[in-house]
Amino acid sequence: MAAALQTLGGGIGITLHWIAFTPTIEQQATEEQKKKWLKLAQDVAIVGAYAQTEMGHGTFVRGLETTATYDPSTQEFVINSPTLTSTKWWPGGLGKTANHATVMAQLYTRGKCYGPHNFMVQIRSLENHQPCPGVTLGDIGPKMESNGNDNGFARFDHVRIPRENMLMKFARVEADGTYVQPPSSKLAYSNMVYLRGTFVMSAAQALASATTIAVRYSCVRRQSEMKPGEPEPQILEYQTQQYKLFPQLAAAYAFWFASWFMTQQHGSITGSMEKGDMSGLAELHALSAGLKSYTTAVTARGIDVCRMACGGHGYSHASGLPALFGGAAALCTAEGENTVMMLQTARYLVKCFAQSQAGKRLTGTVAYLSAVQPSPVAGNRNMSDLGTLVAAFQHRAARMVRHAAMQMQGEMQKGKAREDAWNSCSVLLIKAAEAHVHSFVVRNFAETVQTVEVDESVRAVLTSLCQLYSLYGITEHAGDFLKDGYLTGRDIDAASSHLSAMLARVRPDAVALVDAFDLHDKILRSVLGRYDGRVYEHLYEWAKKSPLNKSEVHESYYKYLQPFLKSNRAKL
Ligand SMILES: CCCCCCCC/C=C\CCCCCCCCCCC/C=C/C(=O)SCCNC(=O)CCNC(=O)[C@H](O)C(C)(C)COP(=O)(O)OP(=O)(O)OC[C@H]1O[C@@H](n2cnc3c(N)ncnc32)[C@H](O)[C@@H]1OP(=O)(O)O
Numbered sequence: 001m002a003a004a005l006q007t008l009g010g011g012i013g014i015t016l017h018w019i020a021f022t023p024t025i026e027q028q029a030t031e032e033q034k035k036k037w038l039k040l041a042q043d044v045a046i047v048g049a050y051a052q053t054e055m056g057h058g059t060f061v062r063g064l065e066t067t068a069t070y071d072p073s074t075q076e077f078v079i080n081s082p083t084l085t086s087t088k089w090w091p092g093g094l095g096k097t098a099n100h101a102t103v104m105a106q107l108y109t110r111g112k113c114y115g116p117h118n119f120m121v122q123i124r125s126l127e128n129h130q131p132c133p134g135v136t137l138g139d140i141g142p143k144m145e146s147n148g149n150d151n152g153f154a155r156f157d158h159v160r161i162p163r164e165n166m167l168m169k170f171a172r173v174e175a176d177g178t179y180v181q182p183p184s185s186k187l188a189y190s191n192m193v194y195l196r197g198t199f200v201m202s203a204a205q206a207l208a209s210a211t212t213i214a215v216r217y218s219c220v221r222r223q224s225e226m227k228p229g230e231p232e233p234q235i236l237e238y239q240t241q242q243y244k245l246f247p248q249l250a251a252a253y254a255f256w257f258a259s260w261f262m263t264q265q266h267g268s269i270t271g272s273m274e275k276g277d278m279s280g281l282a283e284l285h286a287l288s289a290g291l292k293s294y295t296t297a298v299t300a301r302g303i304d305v306c307r308m309a310c311g312g313h314g315y316s317h318a319s320g321l322p323a324l325f326g327g328a329a330a331l332c333t334a335e336g337e338n339t340v341m342m343l344q345t346a347r348y349l350v351k352c353f354a355q356s357q358a359g360k361r362l363t364g365t366v367a368y369l370s371a372v373q374p375s376p377v378a379g380n381r382n383m384s385d386l387g388t389l390v391a392a393f394q395h396r397a398a399r400m401v402r403h404a405a406m407q408m409q410g411e412m413q414k415g416k417a418r419e420d421a422w423n424s425c426s427v428l429l430i431k432a433a434e435a436h437v438h439s440f441v442v443r444n445f446a447e448t449v450q451t452v453e454v455d456e457s458v459r460a461v462l463t464s465l466c467q468l469y470s471l472y473g474i475t476e477h478a479g480d481f482l483k484d485g486y487l488t489g490r491d492i493d494a495a496s497s498h499l500s501a502m503l504a505r506v507r508p509d510a511v512a513l514v515d516a517f518d519l520h521d522k523i524l525r526s527v528l529g530r531y532d533g534r535v536y537e538h539l540y541e542w543a544k545k546s547p548l549n550k551s552e553v554h555e556s557y558y559k560y561l562q563p564f565l566k567s568n569r570a571k572l
């Protein structure tokens with residue numbers, strides 16, 4: 001039942017129950033509270049939404065306006081939407097599906113505000129699904145995609161909930177209204193860190209889906225003449241088609257491996273945090289924010305490249321690519337808008353750079369910032385060697401982080417306030433953070449292909465894919481590598497020719513590489529990407545089912561076209 005609900009379209013959305021509401025209980029509720037709500041959520045005996053974003057605030061969580069005011073006389077919190085812009089807006093499932101929500105609200109007790117905290121609020125009756133007293137609910141209307149999901153709105157008119165409905169694993173309010181501080185104020189944000197981490201796998205899966213569709217279709221589709229008089233070739237024989245698709249295919253594998261690292265990091269750092277060691281939280285936040293931003297942005301662009309590579313049929317919903325693009329586009333905004341997330345990573349990098357300047361040896365994903373020499377030693381580099389490629393990406397990132405941080409220091413030395421200096425360098429900061437994440441993805445890809453337990457013939461294919469991904473990144477951002485002479489023009493030319501060689505080397509394995517994602521036709525939902533390759537027959541069957549084909553002459557003819565034609569003919 002739960003799985004069926006999860007896939008149902010038609011105005012109900014239970015995705016957020018699984019990926020946000022239930023994990024929030026797991027991560028933010030006490031053991032007592034888990035006994036009360038977790039099993040109900042896991043068994044879908046209640047359906048929940050994660051209600052944080054408001055009409056007026058999504059990014060700036062500290063600016064949320066919904067209030068939760070503690071009343072010690074009744075030991076209750078009063079949940080209220082004081083303004084129109086405080087209306088909860090966007091949460092998946094909030095409009096028509098959910099009967100509970102974790103509501104992020106500014107906590108007030110004894111007249112003082114302690115910032116955003118999560119509260120469990122029942123929003124609909126379990127008997128007749130009507131909104132609870134004081135709760136106004138609705139759907140926010142059609143969106144770019146995912147219109148099967150009821151992203152909704154909610155308003156609270158002094159709704160009273162028991163004190164025990166504040167999720168109190170980290171912070172809590174005692175019966176007399178005393179607020180007890182959490183080990184870190186950012187622990188209230190921990191479920192966002194978790195969800196951003198899962199977006200890396202969503203991006204990988206979305207790009208894997210799109211490249212599966214486009215590569216398979218590019219083997220079915222024959223078009224034009226490569227040589228006069230010869231049969232029309234598969235469009236995947238064109239180097240330009242390979243240049244469009246294979247870097248996206250390589251990125252899908254790169255992001256899939258990055259999501260493995262993200263999952264492992266999240267588990268290990270949250271494990272330490274359970275024992276009171278918060279030292280890894282900053283790195284986890286920076287990594288999840290940067291990877292989410294980078295992988296979803298590359299994925300959205302990559303899906304559109306795949307769509308265009310399929311010509312007209314790519315633009316049809318029969319291909320499945322417009323829906324994938326719409327979903328991936330959502331990932332760029334949801335769970336932390338990409339620019340804002342990349343700026344969070346930049347904030348961490350600037351901090352680490354300053355520590356490195358002060359002599360601290362950096363560790364983890366920023367260790368390379370300490371190791372990389374500022375003065376490059378140019379020379380004929382072996383541009384097909386993975387170690388050389390990884391070092392190039394790390395040098396580029398270190399140079400850009402140093403440049404952005406020094407620019408900011410320079411602005412402050414001219415007398416600018418830190419915040420103004422930050423804002424006037426934020427484009428440089430974003431580019432530096434992107435370079436940092438890019439270097440992490442390349443290094444992780446290289447380390448994974450060298451260590452993953454596979455047959456040596458498979459390792460050889462994965463190594464070619466990693467070289468292709470890295471060489472594509474260098475040629476696409478050549479200026480960054482040339483800027484301080486770390487790479488020379490000859491190196492970039494060598495990278496380009498190696499890239500062409502990699503396109504040809506990956507071609508024979510392209511179909512096997514997408515089949516390896518093992519995405520069933522039912523998941524792909526694409527006529528172009530069918531496993532059996534019978535595209536044209538099924539495209540025709542798909543079109544015949546279009547609602548417009550229910551009648552031979554559509555009613556619009558009689559309503560509009562016929563009178564219009566008649567009146568035009570009468571004027572002749
Ligand atoms: C095999 C299967 C195949 C499947 C095939 C198909 C594949 C799939 C196909 C398609 C995929 C797509 C499908 C469609 C999906 C559509 C989307 C569905 C899901 C949508 C779910 C979305 C949910 C949401 O959006 S929930 C709401 C999310 N909202 C946010 O994320 C808000 C973002 N804002 C913030 O997090 C914060 O406001 C902030 C971080 C921007 C600023 O916070 P602030 O307190 O102001 O902090 P700041 O002053 O900047 O920094 C202070 C210090 O705090 C540190 N810090 C900040 N945040 C954190 C944190 N989370 N953890 C730790 N530390 C943090 C910060 O670093 C500073 O530290 P410093 O030491 O002082 O520097």
Ligand SMILES: Cc1cc2nc3c(=O)[nH]c(=O)nc-3n(C[C@H](O)[C@H](O)[C@H](O)COP(=O)(O)OP(=O)(O)OC[C@H]3O[C@@H](n4cnc5c(N)ncnc54)[C@H](O)[C@@H]3O)c2cc1C
Binds near residue numbers: 050051089340
């Ligand atoms: C499909 C979908 C599903 C969603 N599901 C949920 C859900 O289930 N629960 C939930 O609570 N929310 C949900 N959201 C809301 C989502 O979390 C927010 O839309 C997201 O956090 C972005 O916030 P915003 O809309 O306020 O954008 P804004 O922050 O207003 O972004 C507008 C522009 O302002 C820029 N900007 C903002 N702050 C800064 C800054 N400090 N520096 C530089 N630029 C800045 C941004 O980069 C962006 O270009 C969903 C959204 C979508 C699209």
